[in-house]
Amino acid sequence: MFKNIMKNNRRVILSFDVDGERAFSSFDKMEKDIFLDDGVPAITGFLKKNGLDATFFAVGKNIQDFPRTHELLKDFEIGNHTFSHPRYLTKKSYKEKEAEIKKNHEIIEKFFGVSPTMFRAPDYSIDGDILDILRDMDYIGDSSLIRVLLPFRYFTNYIKQRKLALQEMEIPMTSFVIPFNGTSVISLGMTYAKTIFNILLMFNRTIVLNFHPRDFVNIDIKDIGFMNRDKALDTSMEFLDYIKGKCEIQSFRQYYSNK
Numbered sequence: 001m002f003k004n005i006m007k008n009n010r011r012v013i014l015s016f017d018v019d020g021e022r023a024f025s026s027f028d029k030m031e032k033d034i035f036l037d038d039g040v041p042a043i044t045g046f047l048k049k050n051g052l053d054a055t056f057f058a059v060g061k062n063i064q065d066f067p068r069t070h071e072l073l074k075d076f077e078i079g080n081h082t083f084s085h086p087r088y089l090t091k092k093s094y095k096e097k098e099a100e101i102k103k104n105h106e107i108i109e110k111f112f113g114v115s116p117t118m119f120r121a122p123d124y125s126i127d128g129d130i131l132d133i134l135r136d137m138d139y140i141g142d143s144s145l146i147r148v149l150l151p152f153r154y155f156t157n158y159i160k161q162r163k164l165a166l167q168e169m170e171i172p173m174t175s176f177v178i179p180f181n182g183t184s185v186i187s188l189g190m191t192y193a194k195t196i197f198n199i200l201l202m203f204n205r206t207i208v209l210n211f212h213p214r215d216f217v218n219i220d221i222k223d224i225g226f227m228n229r230d231k232a233l234d235t236s237m238e239f240l241d242y243i244k245g246k247c248e249i250q251s252f253r254q255y256y257s258n259k
C-alpha cells in the first residue's frame with residue numbers, strides 16, 4: 001500500500017502471450033517448445049520472487065501439449081488467447097471464431113479451475129464478431145489494442161472497439177504512437193526501452209506491457225523473423241527490474257478490482 005503512494009499510483013499491467021513456437025507455425029501436436037520450456041519458468045520465477053501477479057494469455061493447444069509448463073501459471077491470472085492461435089482470426093468464419101474462443105475458454109476452466117475474463121487476439125486481430133462473442137460470454141476486457149510494430153492495425157482496432165461502444169471492454173491505453181513491447185525492448189535495447197517508458201509515464205496513463213516467453217530465452221536464431229535475441233533474457237529481466245522500481249506492476253484482474 002505504502003509503495004503505491006510512493007510510486008504515485010503509476011501502474012503497469014504486465015501480460016504475457018503464452019504462444020511459444022505456435023505463434024509461428026501451427027504444429028498439430030508438439031513435444032517440445034524451447035520458448036515455453038525455458039521462458040515460462042524464468043517469468044514465473046521473477047514474479048514469485050517479487051510477489052507479483054500478471055496476466056497470461058493462454059493457448060488451449062499449448063495447455064494440452066505442455067501441461068507441466070502451464071502448472072507453473074496456476075497462481076496467476078489466465079486470459080484467453082484462442083485454442084490454436086490461428087493467424088488472423090478475423091479471416092475465419094463467425095463459427096470458427098466462436099469455436100476458437102469457446103474451446104479455449106473451456107480448457108482453461110478445466111485446467112485452471114477459473115473462468116477467464118480477458119481476451120487477446122493472436123496478431124491483435126479483432127473485429128466486431130469477436131467482440132460480440134466475448135460480450136456474450138461475459139468477458140470484461142479485450143487487450144488487442146497493443147500495436148507492436150503495426151500502428152495501422154492499432155488504429156483500425158481502436159476504431160472498431162469505439163464503434164461497438166463496449167464501454168466495459170475499454171482497456172487502459174498502452175503506448176499510443178511508439179512501438180513498445182517485449183520485442184521492441186529486446187530488439188532496440190535498454191536505452192530505448194527506458195527512454196520510451198519514461199516518456200509514456202509522463203502521460204500518467206496505465207501502460208499495458210506485452211511480453212512473450214520467447215523474450216526470456218537467450219537464443220541465437222534469426223530464421224523466425226527476429227533480430228538477434230542472444231541476450232533476450234538478460235534484457236527482459238533488466239527491464240522488468242527497472243519498471244518494478246518505478247511503478248506498481250499489476251495483472252488485469254488487479255487493475256479492474258482497484259479501478
Ligand SMILES: [Zn+2]
Pocket residue numbers: 017019023081085121122123
Ligand atoms: Zn500470440
